[in-house]
Amino acid sequence: MRFVYAFFIKTYLTVMKMKNWPPTALLGLILLITIVLITAIGPLLIPNDPYMANMAERLSSPSLTYPFGTDHMGRCIFSRIVIGSQATLGITVLVITTVILIGIPIGLVSGYIGGRVDSIVMRLADGLIALPEFILAIAIAGFLGPSLTNLMISVVLVKWISYTRVVRGIVLSEREKEYVLAARVGGCTTWRIITRHLLPQIISPVLVLATLDVGKIILIISSLSYLGLGAQPPAPEWGAMLSDGRPYFQTFPELMIYPGMAIFIVVLSCNLIGEGLRDKLGEKSI
Amino acid sequence: MLSLVRKRLLQLVIVVFILSIFTFGLMKLAPGDPVMSILNADEMMVTEANQANLRSDLGFDQPVYVQYGKWMHGLLKLDLGTSYMSGKPVWNEMMERLPITLQLTTGVLLVMFSISLPLGIISARYPRKWPDQISRILALIGASIPSFWLGLMLIYLFALKLQILPSNGMGSFAQMILPTFTLGFSLAAVYSRLIRAGLIECFSKDYIQAGRARGVKEWRILWVHAFRAALLPVITVFGLSMGSLLGGAVVIEILFSWPGLGSMAVDAIFNRDYPVIQGYVLLTGVFVVVVNLLVDLSYYLIDPRIKQGKEGSN
Numbered sequence: 001m002r003f004v005y006a007f008f009i010k011t012y013l014t015v016m017k018m019k020n021w022p023p024t025a026l027l028g029l030i031l032l033i034t035i036v037l038i039t040a041i042g043p044l045l046i047p048n049d050p051y052m053a054n055m056a057e058r059l060s061s062p063s064l065t066y067p068f069g070t071d072h073m074g075r076c077i078f079s080r081i082v083i084g085s086q087a088t089l090g091i092t093v094l095v096i097t098t099v100i101l102i103g104i105p106i107g108l109v110s111g112y113i114g115g116r117v118d119s120i121v122m123r124l125a126d127g128l129i130a131l132p133e134f135i136l137a138i139a140i141a142g143f144l145g146p147s148l149t150n151l152m153i154s155v156v157l158v159k160w161i162s163y164t165r166v167v168r169g170i171v172l173s174e175r176e177k178e179y180v181l182a183a184r185v186g187g188c189t190t191w192r193i194i195t196r197h198l199l200p201q202i203i204s205p206v207l208v209l210a211t212l213d214v215g216k217i218i219l220i221i222s223s224l225s226y227l228g229l230g231a232q233p234p235a236p237e238w239g240a241m242l243s244d245g246r247p248y249f250q251t252f253p254e255l256m257i258y259p260g261m262a263i264f265i266v267v268l269s270c271n272l273i274g275e276g277l278r279d280k281l282g283e284k285s286i
Numbered sequence: 287m288l289s290l291v292r293k294r295l296l297q298l299v300i301v302v303f304i305l306s307i308f309t310f311g312l313m314k315l316a317p318g319d320p321v322m323s324i325l326n327a328d329e330m331m332v333t334e335a336n337q338a339n340l341r342s343d344l345g346f347d348q349p350v351y352v353q354y355g356k357w358m359h360g361l362l363k364l365d366l367g368t369s370y371m372s373g374k375p376v377w378n379e380m381m382e383r384l385p386i387t388l389q390l391t392t393g394v395l396l397v398m399f400s401i402s403l404p405l406g407i408i409s410a411r412y413p414r415k416w417p418d419q420i421s422r423i424l425a426l427i428g429a430s431i432p433s434f435w436l437g438l439m440l441i442y443l444f445a446l447k448l449q450i451l452p453s454n455g456m457g458s459f460a461q462m463i464l465p466t467f468t469l470g471f472s473l474a475a476v477y478s479r480l481i482r483a484g485l486i487e488c489f490s491k492d493y494i495q496a497g498r499a500r501g502v503k504e505w506r507i508l509w510v511h512a513f514r515a516a517l518l519p520v521i522t523v524f525g526l527s528m529g530s531l532l533g534g535a536v537v538i539e540i541l542f543s544w545p546g547l548g549s550m551a552v553d554a555i556f557n558r559d560y561p562v563i564q565g566y567v568l569l570t571g572v573f574v575v576v577v578n579l580l581v582d583l584s585y586y587l588i589d590p591r592i593k594q595g596k597e598g599s600n
Contacts, residue, residue, distance in 0.1 A: 140312065
C-alpha cells in the first residue's frame with residue numbers, strides 16, 4: 001500500500017508549496033487550529049462535569065463557576081460546548097473520511113474503466129442528485145430511525161456522489177492524455193495506472209471540495225440534530241443542545257447563543273480555509 | 287427544442303424510477319415493524335390474529351416485487367398509500383400542505399433575489415472595491431451561519447426584545463417577514479456571488495468591450511447589452527437554489543411552526559409513518575427535476591445561440 005503514503009505526501013506537499021496565503025485563509029487556519037486544540041485538551045479545560053445536573057443552579061447567568069451560565073437542568077453550558085466539540089468535530093472527520101474513501105475509488109474505477117460500471121454508477125448518481133442533499137439526508141435518517149449513527153450513514157450516502165462525479169470527470173479527461181497512454185504501452189497494470197498516475201491528479205480538487213464540505217457537513221449534522229434526528233439528549237452535541245434549550249428560549253436566550261456561535265465559528269473557519277485553497281489551487285469550478 | 291424536451295422527459299422518468307426504487311427499498315430496510323407501530327398507536331391489546339389481519343390488509347405478506355408492483359401501480363394513479371397515523375390518503379395530505387410550503391418558498395425567493403441581484407450587480411460592476419468586499423463577507427457569513435440559529439437570533443431580537451414581529455404562525459404579512467428573511471438571507475449571500483461571477487464573465491465578452499470602445503454609456507451596457515446575457519446565470523442560480531430552498535424550508539417550517547410539507551415529513555419520521563416520508567421524498571424529487579427541466583428550456587428562449595445548436599455562453 002505504498003501508494004497511500006505517496007498520496008498523503010503529495011497532498012502535504014500540495015498544501016505546503018502554496019505561498020502567499022490570503023490573510024483570510026490564515027485567519028481561518030489559526031481559528032481551526034485553536035478549536036482543534038481546545039477539543040483535544042477539552043477535558044482539562046472544563047470547570048464542571050458537562051453531564052452533571054444541578055437543579056438548584058438551573059438557568060443561572062454567567063458567573064465564575066459557570067462562565068456561560070447553566071442550562072435548564074443546571075448543567076454548565078461552557079463545559080457542554082467544549083465537550084460537544086468532540087462530538088461535532090469527531091463525527092465530521094469520520095464522515096468526511098468515509099465519504100472520501102467511498103467516493104474516490106468509485107469515481108476512479110467508473111471513470112477509467114467506463115462501460116457498464118460507469119453507466120450504472122452515473123444513473124444511480126443522477127437519481128440521487130435530483131433530491132436536495134438535506135432532504136435526502138432527512139429521508140435516510142427518517143427511514144433508519146433517529147440516531148447519531150444513522151445520521152452519519154445518511155450524510156455519507158448523500159455526500160459520496162459529488163466526489164465520485166468530480167473524480168470521474170477528471171479521470172475522463174486525463175485517461176486519454178499521453179502520460180497515461182505511455183504508461184499503458186509501457187505495460188503498467190490498470191491498478192498501477194489508477195493508483196500511481198491518476199490518483200495524484202485529483203488531489204487538489206478533492207482537497208478543496210473536502211475543506212468546503214467540512215463546513216457543510218457540520219451544518220447538516222447540527223440542523224438534523226436540531227430537528228431531533230441526530231444526537232439524542234443528554235449528549236452535548238451543539239445542534240442537540242440548541243434543540244434542548246428551545247423551550248426555555250423566551251426566558252433564557254443565553255442558552256441558544258453560545259452553541260450557535262460555536263457552530264458558526266467552526267464552519268466559518270473551514271469556509272475561510274476552503275476559499276483560500278480554492279483560489280490558490282485554481283479550482284474555480286468547485 | 288422538441289428533441290431536448292423528449293430527452294429530458296425520458297430522464298425525468300428514469301430519475302423518478304430510481305427514486306421510487308430507492309424510497310421503496312429504504313422502507314423495506316427500515317428497522318421496526320410498521321404493523322406493530324400502527325397497532326401500538328391504537329393502544330389496544332395486540333393479538334397474533336389482528337397482527338396477521340393487518341399484515342395481509344397492507345399486503346406485507348406478499349413477495350417484495352409484488353408489493354413494489356402494486357405500489358408503483360398506485361403511484362401512476364397518484365395513489366401514494368394512506369398515512370399510518372391519520373388514515374388519510376398521503377396525496378391529499380400533501381396537497382393540503384403544499385400551498386403553505388409554496389407560500390414560504392415564494393417569499394424566500396423574493397427576498398433572495400431582491401438581496402442577491404443588487405448585491406451581485408454592484409459587486410460585479412466594481413470588483414474588488416468596497417461593495418464587493420462587503421458582499422464577499424456577507425457571503426461567507428451566509429454560508430457559515432446555521433439557518434435555524436439565525437432564525438432563533440432574529441426571533442430573539444425582533445419578537446422578544448423589540449416585540450415588533452410575531453415569532454410563529456402564518457397567514458399575515460408580518461408573520462411572513464422573519465421566516466422568509468431567515469432563509470432568504472442565507473441563500474442570497476451565497477447566490478449573489480454566483481450572479482457576480484456570471485456577470486463578470488459576461489462583462490469580459492468582446493461585444494461588451496466593443497460597446498465600451500464605441501463610447502456606449504456604462505448604464506446602457508449594463509441594462510441593455512449585458513442584461514440579457516446575465517439572465518442566464520440568474521436563472522441557473524434559481525435552478526440551483528431549489529435544493530437548498532426546499533431543504534432549508536424544512537428547518538424553517540419547524541422553527542416558525544408552519545404546518546407545511548417539511549414539518550409533515552419530520553412528524554412522519556418520528557411516527558415512523560413511512561408512506562408519508564415516501565410521498566414527500568418522491569414529490570420533492572419530481573419537483574426539483576421539473577424545475578431544472580424548465581430552467582434548461584428557458585435557456586433556449588433567452589439564448590438564441592443554444593437554439594441554433596452552437597455552444598451557448600453557459
